[in-house]
Amino acid sequence: MRRGGEIRKARRGEREPGLVAQLRRPPGGRDARIMLLAQALDRAGTGVWAAACVLYFTFVIGLDAGQVGILLGASGVAGIAGSPLAGHLADRFPVRSLLIGAHLLRLVALCLLLVVTDFALLLPVVAVTHLGDRAAKTLEMLFATRVAGDRRATYQALSRSSANAGYALGAGLAAIGLAVGTRSAYHVLILADALSFLVAAALVWRTREPRGRGLVTAPAPAAAAPQTAPAAGGRSPWRDRGYLRFVLLDIPMSLDDSILAIGIPLWLVSHTTAPHELVPAFLVVNTVLVVVLQLRVSAKVQGPRRAAGAVALYGLTTLLCCVLLAAATGGGAWAASAALLAAAVLVTAAELMRSVSSWELAVSLAPREARASYLGVAGMAQSVQKSAGPLLLTGAVMAAGPAGWIALGAAVAGLSLVQRRASLRRLDALAAEPAPAGAAAPA
Numbered sequence: 001m002r003r004g005g006e007i008r009k010a011r012r013g014e015r016e017p018g019l020v021a022q023l024r025r026p027p028g029g030r031d032a033r034i035m036l037l038a039q040a041l042d043r044a045g046t047g048v049w050a051a052a053c054v055l056y057f058t059f060v061i062g063l064d065a066g067q068v069g070i071l072l073g074a075s076g077v078a079g080i081a082g083s084p085l086a087g088h089l090a091d092r093f094p095v096r097s098l099l100i101g102a103h104l105l106r107l108v109a110l111c112l113l114l115v116v117t118d119f120a121l122l123l124p125v126v127a128v129t130h131l132g133d134r135a136a137k138t139l140e141m142l143f144a145t146r147v148a149g150d151r152r153a154t155y156q157a158l159s160r161s162s163a164n165a166g167y168a169l170g171a172g173l174a175a176i177g178l179a180v181g182t183r184s185a186y187h188v189l190i191l192a193d194a195l196s197f198l199v200a201a202a203l204v205w206r207t208r209e210p211r212g213r214g215l216v217t218a219p220a221p222a223a224a225a226p227q228t229a230p231a232a233g234g235r236s237p238w239r240d241r242g243y244l245r246f247v248l249l250d251i252p253m254s255l256d257d258s259i260l261a262i263g264i265p266l267w268l269v270s271h272t273t274a275p276h277e278l279v280p281a282f283l284v285v286n287t288v289l290v291v292v293l294q295l296r297v298s299a300k301v302q303g304p305r306r307a308a309g310a311v312a313l314y315g316l317t318t319l320l321c322c323v324l325l326a327a328a329t330g331g332g333a334w335a336a337s338a339a340l341l342a343a344a345v346l347v348t349a350a351e352l353m354r355s356v357s358s359w360e361l362a363v364s365l366a367p368r369e370a371r372a373s374y375l376g377v378a379g380m381a382q383s384v385q386k387s388a389g390p391l392l393l394t395g396a397v398m399a400a401g402p403a404g405w406i407a408l409g410a411a412v413a414g415l416s417l418v419q420r421r422a423s424l425r426r427l428d429a430l431a432a433e434p435a436p437a438g439a440a441a442p443a
Contacts, residue, residue: 027155028147031207038203040166045196047170052189060186061117076387078127082134087376090142096209099139103201106132110194138379156359157298164290237377242426246365249419250381252412256350258389272328274336282344289348297352304364308423310357314350315416321346322409326402365426
């Protein structure tokens with residue numbers, strides 16, 4: 001009996017620390033802890049603005065639905081340039097300084113919304129805001145990859161958990177201002193988002209810039225110093241066909257975002273008998289599961305080869321989600337509600353795997369000496385998806401009915417297998433390159 005008790009104690013001791021404990025002692029120590037707090041406050045402000053922006057443009061500025069669509073669409077296109085621009089600059093300037101600059105740029109652009117009411121002037125202002133948003137997210141990823149080193153997957157899980165909690169808090173705070181509904185209330189919400197950028201910039205200023213400008217991982221030990229030969233494709237990601245193939249395939253591997261935010265709610269309203277009051281539950285399910293499970297999922301997807309395997313699981317999970325959405329039209333309100341909630345759980349599971357595998361592969365498949373610029377290009381995948389995903393779902397998938405969802409799921413599942421195979425082949429090629437004795441190959 002004693003031996004059994006000792007075994008149980010040992011097993012408990014080997015378990016990963018809980019979310020709160022790891023947030024207190026994240027990979028990267030003090031600087032990572034400060035950055036996680038900055039991200040949480042930033043996302044809280046973003047949640048405030050995301051919940052209020054469409055209503056602000058409609059009821060305060062007086063734009064019609066077409067103008068709002070053009071405004072948000074153009075800003076999404078502008079955001080695509082934010083990631084590669086941030087990666088390019090990070091190869092030449094300190095990431096910490098660039099991230100502070102991105103926060104201040106967003107602060108200025110958002111404050112301009114308090115005084116700009118002309119549609120022609122709103123276009124560049126909102127575009128700059130989204131450009132800064134995408135640049136800031138890429139720079140946060142670069143900073144985290146440098147300070148967390150090989151434990152970047154754990155940091156990513158902590159980042160997503162804290163960011164989702166912050167976003168949900170911001171959306172809740174926005175509900176108070178939206179309930180008041182006056183112009184002054186909307187202005188307070190804008191100022192709250194702007195304040196989050198200011199505080200985030202101040203927190204980033206308190207961090208220390210990791211060594212190795214141009215590198216986005218912690219410097220290797222002295223014995224590994226000779227590892228300077230560029231990997232396949234050279235230092236430019238735009239000339240590296242293998243890496244560009246990864247980025248291109250990563251676009252459909254990010255469709256879970258549009259499926260959750262747009263596909264499931266619109267499908268409920270237009271093609272099922274489920275009650276409309278169910279729509280907010282999808283966001284609640286997603287937020288709770290990400291906060292609770294992201295750390296556990298990341299612990300299962302440590303290393304690039306496991307990340308490549310998670311890509312295949314992403315495709316399978318997305319396919320099952322799409323099958324449930326197609327089946328949701330065939331029953332009554334209760335059956336449709338159950339199918340839609342199960343689809344929300346599955347698309348959240350896909351998101352949990354994608355958030356870890358996409359970042360891990362983006363880092364591992366890039367040449368060490370040019371990872372900043374490579375990761376900047378990799379960040380374009382999600383930006384492109386945010387612009388093209390809604391159009392794909394509303395213009396093609398849902399227009400085709402249940403068959404459209406089946407076709408989408410099958411396509412994503414097939415492309416996930418292509419992505420997995422291509423990633424493993426590139427990892428093998430990188431591992432086969434000359435390396436100093438004792439250096440560990442990618443695993």
